[in-house]
Amino acid sequence: VSTQSTGSSGINAEYGRYLNSEQLFTVVDCLLESHKFAKGFNQDIDQRSILLKYGFSGKTLPDLQRQEISSLLCLLRILYKIYTDETRVDDWQKTELYLHKLTIESFEFFLMLEEGDKRRECWSDVAKLLLKKMALLDDQRFIVILAKCYNQICSIIAQEISQDLQVVLSKFFLRAKVPLLSGYSNSNTDHLPLR
Numbered sequence: 001v002s003t004q005s006t007g008s009s010g011i012n013a014e015y016g017r018y019l020n021s022e023q024l025f026t027v028v029d030c031l032l033e034s035h036k037f038a039k040g041f042n043q044d045i046d047q048r049s050i051l052l053k054y055g056f057s058g059k060t061l062p063d064l065q066r067q068e069i070s071s072l073l074c075l076l077r078i079l080y081k082i083y084t085d086e087t088r089v090d091d092w093q094k095t096e097l098y099l100h101k102l103t104i105e106s107f108e109f110f111l112m113l114e115e116g117d118k119r120r121e122c123w124s125d126v127a128k129l130l131l132k133k134m135a136l137l138d139d140q141r142f143i144v145i146l147a148k149c150y151n152q153i154c155s156i157i158a159q160e161i162s163q164d165l166q167v168v169l170s171k172f173f174l175r176a177k178v179p180l181l182s183g184y185s186n187s188n189t190d191h192l193p194l195r
Helices: 021-043 045-053 065-083 086-112 118-135 139-157 163-181
Strands: none
Touching (some): 021 045, 021 065, 086 118, 086 139, 118 139
């Protein structure tokens, strides 16, 4: 499949110009399983230590860090492509459920990682992608997903984070100011501040 953009409002070729939504969700589910497997492996220090002992990866503790992050980044990009594709309106509700769940889980896992954990830098890329994609949504969608993960995003501010993540967070909250201060009326935002 070509990676050239179609130039239309639909999903570009990179994310399934020739795939229907059912096929795209199958790809998303496969990537999600790949991510979960790699994440679980990376958290299993005992298993990784045994593999190291038997020379599985030379002198370094084996990990699947690249698989853990790249699979998650890829499936998030696909989901956001579907979520903003006017030709796939019927799939938006299902996509939204995926996005809300994955966004909360991703921010919570990032917050769980201790300073000095080498995975923290990689998961910072996930946080930046999520914040950037969320900020591009229209006000209605933005405020709904923000209500789901507002506490986690605020908790990130209180941590030691990279300068580039600080910049993304700053732009994100500037984006959030307009719908929050305008008193956007939505039943899902009752617990948000600045309403």
